[in-house]
Amino acid sequence: YIILMCFGSVQLDQLKEILEKAELEIYIEETIPTVNPRYKLHYHITPPVGWMNGPNGFVFYKGEYHLFYQFYPYDTQWGPMHWGHVSSPNLVDWHTLPTALRPGNEQCFSGSAIDNDGIMVLLYTAHQATDDAPFYNESQYMAFSIDGIDFHKYKGNPVVILPPTGTQDFRDPKIWKNGNFWYVVLGSKTADHRGSVLLYRSKNLLSWEFKSILAESSGALGYMWECPDFFELNGKYVLLISPQGMVGRGDRFKNTYQTGYLIGSFSYDTCQFKPEINFQELDYGHDFYTTQTTENNGRRYLVAWFGMWESLHPEDVDGWVGAMTLIRELDLVGSRILMKPVEAITKLRLETIIEGEFHHNATIEFEKAGEIIVNIDLSENIELEFVGNNGGDKTSLRWSVEDGKVIVDRAGDVRQGTWEPLDTVTWRIFLDASSFEVFCGEGELVFSSRMYPNGDWRVINRGPQSLHVVAYTLKRFQPE
Ligand code: FRU
Structure with missing residues (x-):
């Protein structure tokens, strides 16, 4: 009653939200001292406590870079997905901000962020599972912030974006603007289980028109493509995808899942992408899966989950799991992507x-x-x-x-x-x-x-x- 009085006209559901947010941050603060620091990375992004997987919402907003990540604070294994949040002036010194999204009637799966005239807009996949385990629903939700710290889910969620037929997999929206339109690519699969990327366009962010199948696996590139990204680099178009279900070939594709790229040409008139090369892995290491990129001052930066589904994480007995790679700057020479550690890393x-x-x-x-x-x-x-x-x-x-x-x-x-x-x-x-x-x-x-x-x-x-x-x-x- 006293709390209600203090908040005056704040409505009950807002009050509930404020209290739940505060409880989570208090839980995180109180749990941090129990983390065993032996493997805790010193200059890579890690969760303060609990579990981290893929990066989300990489964006330059009001003079700072923001990065979000798939986060489950309450255990060192994957659980109902939240969005953890960090920001940095230089892509090297990161500080932790309050958890940006908490699950409601949906789990907050991967997505991206944009600066829309000073309002940060998050577009993410709402993953809703029924009690009947194999069946789930994936739609796209939106959230907003005017300060880049406090986020509010759009009351009219989900946004209007037609799901594909024949599959329930429809996730990980990556949004950008070109001319007067917003565009989004989404990861999906065909009815006969081949990974695909779907392209949509919108004038108002709320209702989206299907434009094209940007790319599709012939079978050899796996049964599902997660976390797509699409951008121009040195005059060519790059499609980043994270395929699941590729078969290893010699030295290549040896991890459980892959992340890599196609390079090609694209026209906004036809919305057709014509790849010129075969799928290439971005990174040859053991732990690199799903990426986010953002552009600022004409430079394209990339970060990846420094991990992989089904890998062992010896730190899981230490109260935390998962990390991000160093931020890399991308370049394109011929049809090959080059990745360099971000210049400012020398500050360390x-x-x-x-x-x-x-x-x-x-x-x-x-x-x-x-x-x-x-x-x-x-x-x-x-x-x-x-x-x-x-x-x-x-x-x-x-x-x-x-x-x-x-x-x-x-x-x-x-x-x-x-x-x-x-x-x-x-x-x-x-x-x-x-x-x-x-x-x-x-x-x-x-x-x-x-x-x-x-x-x-x-x-x-x-x-x-x-x-x-x-x-x-x-x-x-x-x-x-
Ligand atoms: C990879 C991914 C995404 C999904 C999320 C769930 O980052 O599998 O496809 O949205 O993780 O945590």
């Missing part, structure tokens, strides 16, 4: 621990977080070993002259790719408390893998050549 450098020769069997030690730049002579084999100072799984990063391949061998689980440097012959390696990313050359080959050393990192040069390296310790942007 604390001290130079070595600059010069890194001899055979020498060791570099990092307290959890570091960066190594290795200049490479491709005429000789290379082998770097990564292990905890108290043991744990060993990983080796190799260059094989004979195969012309870069190899990441995580305790016997190998990912590898052919490397023909475009320009610089360097590796840029980022180590965090339980992660490893290597960017080869200009970003023509990138591996992102979670790794779990016992204690701090030790890097040992096991190869025949003495390498020229620069190594830095990196500072954390987030508290333990």
